Amino acid sequence: MTNQDRGPDPEISGKPNSASRTTLSHIMTGNDTNLLGTVHGGVIMKLVDDVAGAVAGRHSGGPAVTASMDEMAFLEPVRVGDLVHVKAQVNWTGRSSMEVGVRVLAERWNESKPAVQVGSAYLVFAAVDADGKPRPVPQVLPETERDRRRYQEAQIRRTHRLARRRAIMELRQNRAAEGIED
Template sequence: MPAIKKVSDSSVTMRQLVMPNDTNPHNTIFGGTVMSWIDMAAAMVAERHSNKNVVTVHVDDITFLSPIRVGDHVCVKAQVNYVGKTSILIGVKVIAENPQSGDSRHTTSAYLTFVALNDVGRPTEVPGLEVITEEEKRRFSEGALRVEQQKEKAVKKAKAKS
């Protein structure tokens, strides 16, 4: 396994055509369907980066910015933003396209943390991340901050429980 990998080594773009089965009673997409596509694309990125089995350990707030309709093409773009010792923070952007008009719009963003597991199901080290572009560097620093904030939240929750 390489000690360090580039963001582009594991990025994933997944496309889906929205079918009637994917929608709610208002004919817009069911949020759970979008969430499962986000989780799937992000999991593939985490697996490609670590070359291990991975599990989702945390999903940040998800906001749906605009509705997605039957017949839209949905593009789920996922890439590694930040890596810890055994965890990988993935950023996902969901874009919906109307194939008739060619218009596209950003509908959702999400951040998911995965942990790579060894053969006995325990967290195992992942390769480092080489950030090259300005965008990748910005996402890396924001990711570090996000992970720090998540850790603080977890400590507060644990204190509140005890």
């Protein structure tokens, strides 16, 4: 069992989702485009990682590093001139890990139409100390029904991540025991 598997540290006061909720906004320029003339997915992914890192750092009260990104979905293309808003919050916490949910919205810089969701992602961050070792984080305290739903969904994603990791490790051990080298 790792530190992350033990659950939140009861000696650290919890924090509500709203304490670390953050929005990062950025106007997309020609430097952000791919060969198709739309904004490169990697540019969006960097914004997602940046805002998620800020949220994780705020929630944990110190440095946090990206442990994984999963379920990055691109729903609509983003174009040059779009004003992109990347919104994030902590959905779930373990002992030293946090799942951060991110929504990506875009609107034309020169129109007054509502922003449209163009992407979403879930990232797991680990809080670390000055030596890079895991450190405890405050428990997230869901405030609304939406926050409670996100917390429950995050627990399901965590269960799936851990099961996938166990299955892969078991497969590798079995292949090694059979003398198969990868």
